[in-house]
Amino acid sequence: xxxxxxxxxTLSSVEPLSPEQPLRLIDAALWVTxxxxxxxxxxxxxxxxxxxxxxxRRREARAKEICGTCPIMAECLRIALQRNEQHGIxxxxxxxxRRQVLLLASA
Numbered sequence: 001x002x003x004x005x006x007x008x009x010t011l012s013s014v015e016p017l018s019p020e021q022p023l024r025l026i027d028a029a030l031w032v033t034x035x036x037x038x039x040x041x042x043x044x045x046x047x048x049x050x051x052x053x054x055x056x057r058r059r060e061a062r063a064k065e066i067c068g069t070c071p072i073m074a075e076c077l078r079i080a081l082q083r084n085e086q087h088g089i090x091x092x093x094x095x096x097x098r099r100q101v102l103l104l105a106s107a
Contacts, residue, residue: 045088079091
């Protein structure tokens, strides 16, 4: 099954990882090229203190902008979907957007 993401990239499938299958997020050499690395990493996850809706939208929009420049964005999203990642921006998608993708994939 193919899944189209909000960035119009297509993932070949979203298969859950088996317990025996080790999870290597991404080969270390490739992970070094991730756009989310660096001093702005905190914008990819909610802060410890409560943020306003407006602040959340701004933070998420900025994180998605950064994801949009990332050479490993599709792989990052694939892994977040496989892991059912519950927090943060992964592969240019929020938790809610990833849940929607998973619901569509299971339909």
